[in-house]
Amino acid sequence: MLTLVLAxxxxxxxxxxxxxxxxxxxxxxxxxxxxxxxxxxxxxELKTIVHTRYGKIFRFEADVEIPEKLEDxxxxxxxxxxxxxxxxxxxxxxxxxxxxLDLELGEKIVMSPGGERTNPFxxxxxxxxxVVVIGGFxxxxxxxxxxxxxxxxxSISSNLKKTWSVAAEVIVAYRxxxxx
Ligand SMILES: C[S@@+](CC[C@H](N)C(=O)[O-])C[C@H]1O[C@@H](n2cnc3c(N)ncnc32)[C@H](O)[C@@H]1O
Numbered sequence: 001m002l003t004l005v006l007a008x009x010x011x012x013x014x015x016x017x018x019x020x021x022x023x024x025x026x027x028x029x030x031x032x033x034x035x036x037x038x039x040x041x042x043x044x045e046l047k048t049i050v051h052t053r054y055g056k057i058f059r060f061e062a063d064v065e066i067p068e069k070l071e072d073x074x075x076x077x078x079x080x081x082x083x084x085x086x087x088x089x090x091x092x093x094x095x096x097x098x099x100x101l102d103l104e105l106g107e108k109i110v111m112s113p114g115g116e117r118t119n120p121f122x123x124x125x126x127x128x129x130x131v132v133v134i135g136g137f138x139x140x141x142x143x144x145x146x147x148x149x150x151x152x153x154x155s156i157s158s159n160l161k162k163t164w165s166v167a168a169e170v171i172v173a174y175r176x177x178x179x180x
Protein backbone atom coordinates (compact mmCIF):
# COMPACT_ATOMS: atom_id res chain seq x y z
CA MET A 1 0.00 0.00 0.00
CA LEU A 2 1.25 3.46 -0.91
CA THR A 3 0.02 6.46 1.09
CA LEU A 4 0.83 9.61 -0.83
CA VAL A 5 0.86 12.79 1.24
CA LEU A 6 0.71 16.24 -0.35
CA ALA A 7 1.98 18.27 2.59
CA UNK A 8 1.90 21.96 3.52
CA UNK A 9 -0.23 22.80 0.46
CA UNK A 10 -0.76 26.53 -0.02
CA UNK A 11 -4.38 25.90 -1.03
CA UNK A 12 -6.83 28.04 0.96
CA UNK A 13 -10.21 26.28 1.21
CA UNK A 14 -12.95 28.28 2.92
CA UNK A 15 -16.52 27.05 3.47
CA UNK A 16 -17.76 29.40 0.72
CA UNK A 17 -14.92 29.26 -1.84
CA UNK A 18 -11.29 28.58 -2.62
CA UNK A 19 -9.07 31.60 -2.55
CA UNK A 20 -7.10 31.47 -5.78
CA UNK A 21 -4.49 34.11 -5.11
CA UNK A 22 -1.22 32.30 -4.25
CA UNK A 23 -3.37 29.28 -3.42
CA UNK A 24 -2.53 26.89 -6.28
CA UNK A 25 -5.37 24.36 -6.05
CA UNK A 26 -4.33 23.13 -9.53
CA UNK A 27 -1.21 21.60 -8.02
CA UNK A 28 -3.37 19.37 -5.79
CA UNK A 29 -5.84 18.78 -8.63
CA UNK A 30 -3.18 17.51 -11.12
CA UNK A 31 -1.61 15.25 -8.52
CA UNK A 32 -4.93 13.70 -7.48
CA UNK A 33 -6.09 13.22 -11.08
CA UNK A 34 -3.00 11.22 -11.96
CA UNK A 35 -3.02 9.29 -8.65
CA UNK A 36 -6.62 8.16 -8.90
CA UNK A 37 -6.41 7.41 -12.63
CA UNK A 38 -3.23 5.34 -12.17
CA UNK A 39 -3.01 1.54 -12.37
CA UNK A 40 -2.08 1.53 -8.69
CA UNK A 41 -5.28 3.45 -7.95
CA UNK A 42 -7.23 0.94 -10.04
CA UNK A 43 -5.84 -1.83 -7.82
CA UNK A 44 -6.80 0.19 -4.67
CA GLU A 45 -3.19 0.05 -3.46
CA LEU A 46 -3.06 3.81 -3.07
CA LYS A 47 -4.64 6.56 -1.02
CA THR A 48 -3.83 10.27 -0.94
CA ILE A 49 -3.79 12.61 2.03
CA VAL A 50 -3.89 16.35 1.28
CA HIS A 51 -2.68 18.60 4.10
CA THR A 52 -2.89 22.39 3.88
CA ARG A 53 -0.78 24.96 5.69
CA TYR A 54 -4.05 26.13 7.26
CA GLY A 55 -4.65 22.88 9.18
CA LYS A 56 -7.05 21.10 6.83
CA ILE A 57 -6.71 17.37 6.09
CA PHE A 58 -8.51 15.69 3.18
CA ARG A 59 -8.24 11.93 2.58
CA PHE A 60 -9.00 10.56 -0.87
CA GLU A 61 -9.55 6.85 -1.42
CA ALA A 62 -8.30 5.60 -4.79
CA ASP A 63 -11.80 5.01 -6.18
CA VAL A 64 -12.88 8.65 -5.91
CA GLU A 65 -13.34 10.02 -9.42
CA ILE A 66 -11.51 13.35 -9.49
CA PRO A 67 -13.37 15.90 -11.67
CA GLU A 68 -11.35 16.92 -14.74
CA LYS A 69 -12.38 20.57 -14.54
CA LEU A 70 -10.53 22.57 -11.89
CA GLU A 71 -13.70 24.51 -11.02
CA ASP A 72 -15.55 21.23 -10.30
CA UNK A 73 -12.66 19.98 -8.17
CA UNK A 74 -12.68 23.21 -6.17
CA UNK A 75 -16.42 22.79 -5.65
CA UNK A 76 -15.82 19.22 -4.39
CA UNK A 77 -13.41 20.61 -1.77
CA UNK A 78 -15.79 23.37 -0.74
CA UNK A 79 -18.68 20.87 -0.42
CA UNK A 80 -16.42 18.60 1.65
CA UNK A 81 -15.50 21.41 4.05
CA UNK A 82 -19.21 22.28 4.33
CA UNK A 83 -19.91 18.70 5.45
CA UNK A 84 -21.02 17.18 2.13
CA UNK A 85 -18.06 15.10 0.96
CA UNK A 86 -18.47 12.64 -1.91
CA UNK A 87 -18.10 8.95 -1.03
CA UNK A 88 -14.44 8.09 -0.42
CA UNK A 89 -13.41 11.57 0.76
CA UNK A 90 -13.03 12.46 4.43
CA UNK A 91 -12.12 15.76 6.04
CA UNK A 92 -10.67 16.86 9.36
CA UNK A 93 -9.43 20.19 10.64
CA UNK A 94 -7.32 21.47 13.52
CA UNK A 95 -4.86 18.56 13.39
CA UNK A 96 -1.10 18.73 13.04
CA UNK A 97 0.25 16.84 10.03
CA UNK A 98 2.61 14.77 12.16
CA UNK A 99 -0.23 13.54 14.42
CA UNK A 100 -2.02 12.31 11.31
CA LEU A 101 1.05 10.70 9.76
CA ASP A 102 2.04 8.90 12.97
CA LEU A 103 -1.14 6.82 12.59
CA GLU A 104 -0.29 5.75 9.04
CA LEU A 105 1.36 2.41 8.38
CA GLY A 106 4.58 2.12 6.38
CA GLU A 107 8.16 3.27 5.93
CA LYS A 108 8.32 7.04 6.24
CA ILE A 109 9.73 8.79 3.20
CA VAL A 110 10.04 12.46 2.35
CA MET A 111 10.73 13.50 -1.24
CA SER A 112 13.17 16.40 -1.34
CA PRO A 113 15.63 17.82 -3.87
CA GLY A 114 18.12 17.94 -0.97
CA GLY A 115 17.64 14.24 -0.09
CA GLU A 116 19.81 11.24 -0.88
CA ARG A 117 19.94 10.67 -4.63
CA THR A 118 17.97 7.44 -5.18
CA ASN A 119 16.43 5.61 -8.11
CA PRO A 120 12.81 5.07 -7.01
CA PHE A 121 12.53 2.08 -9.38
CA UNK A 122 15.26 0.33 -7.36
CA UNK A 123 14.24 1.59 -3.93
CA UNK A 124 10.59 0.56 -3.50
CA UNK A 125 9.50 -3.00 -2.64
CA UNK A 126 5.92 -3.89 -3.47
CA UNK A 127 5.72 -6.19 -0.42
CA UNK A 128 6.20 -3.15 1.85
CA UNK A 129 3.98 -0.21 2.77
CA UNK A 130 5.17 3.37 2.39
CA VAL A 131 4.02 6.80 3.49
CA VAL A 132 5.55 9.21 0.97
CA VAL A 133 5.43 12.96 1.63
CA ILE A 134 5.68 15.44 -1.26
CA GLY A 135 5.55 19.20 -0.83
CA GLY A 136 2.31 20.77 -2.07
CA PHE A 137 3.85 24.22 -2.47
CA UNK A 138 5.97 25.98 -5.08
CA UNK A 139 8.35 28.06 -3.00
CA UNK A 140 10.60 27.65 0.05
CA UNK A 141 10.48 24.37 2.03
CA UNK A 142 8.24 22.31 4.32
CA UNK A 143 7.03 24.09 7.45
CA UNK A 144 5.87 20.81 9.06
CA UNK A 145 8.76 18.86 10.66
CA UNK A 146 8.75 16.12 8.01
CA UNK A 147 12.53 15.69 7.90
CA UNK A 148 12.62 14.78 11.61
CA UNK A 149 9.69 12.37 11.10
CA UNK A 150 11.01 10.56 8.02
CA UNK A 151 13.14 7.40 7.93
CA UNK A 152 14.62 8.56 4.64
CA UNK A 153 14.75 11.66 2.45
CA UNK A 154 14.91 10.89 -1.27
CA SER A 155 15.95 13.04 -4.22
CA ILE A 156 15.05 11.77 -7.69
CA SER A 157 16.83 14.43 -9.76
CA SER A 158 19.34 17.25 -9.50
CA ASN A 159 16.54 19.48 -10.83
CA LEU A 160 13.64 20.89 -8.86
CA LYS A 161 10.54 19.03 -10.05
CA LYS A 162 6.84 19.88 -9.80
CA THR A 163 4.71 18.20 -7.13
CA TRP A 164 2.69 16.19 -9.68
CA SER A 165 5.81 14.98 -11.52
CA VAL A 166 7.29 13.63 -8.29
CA ALA A 167 3.93 12.00 -7.47
CA ALA A 168 3.91 10.35 -10.91
CA GLU A 169 7.47 9.00 -10.48
CA VAL A 170 6.65 7.53 -7.06
CA ILE A 171 3.35 5.95 -8.16
CA VAL A 172 4.82 4.35 -11.27
CA ALA A 173 7.98 3.17 -9.44
CA TYR A 174 5.92 1.55 -6.67
CA ARG A 175 3.60 -0.15 -9.15
CA UNK A 176 6.46 -1.49 -11.23
CA UNK A 177 8.73 -2.56 -8.39
CA UNK A 178 9.55 -6.07 -7.29
CA UNK A 179 7.17 -8.07 -5.09
CA UNK A 180 10.20 -9.61 -3.31
C1 LIG B 1 8.13 22.55 -6.42
S1 LIG B 1 8.78 21.62 -5.13
C2 LIG B 1 8.82 22.76 -3.79
C3 LIG B 1 9.86 23.80 -3.96
C4 LIG B 1 10.86 23.92 -2.83
N1 LIG B 1 11.61 25.14 -3.09
C5 LIG B 1 11.85 22.77 -2.65
O1 LIG B 1 13.06 23.04 -2.74
O2 LIG B 1 11.47 21.65 -2.36
C6 LIG B 1 7.48 20.56 -4.65
C7 LIG B 1 7.91 19.29 -3.98
O3 LIG B 1 8.32 18.33 -4.94
C8 LIG B 1 9.29 17.47 -4.35
N2 LIG B 1 10.50 17.57 -5.18
C9 LIG B 1 10.83 18.54 -6.06
N3 LIG B 1 12.00 18.26 -6.67
C10 LIG B 1 12.40 17.07 -6.19
C11 LIG B 1 13.54 16.24 -6.44
N4 LIG B 1 14.47 16.57 -7.30
N5 LIG B 1 13.62 15.07 -5.76
C12 LIG B 1 12.68 14.69 -4.87
N6 LIG B 1 11.59 15.44 -4.59
C13 LIG B 1 11.45 16.61 -5.24
C14 LIG B 1 9.52 17.92 -2.92
O4 LIG B 1 8.72 17.15 -2.05
C15 LIG B 1 9.07 19.36 -2.98
O5 LIG B 1 8.64 19.83 -1.73
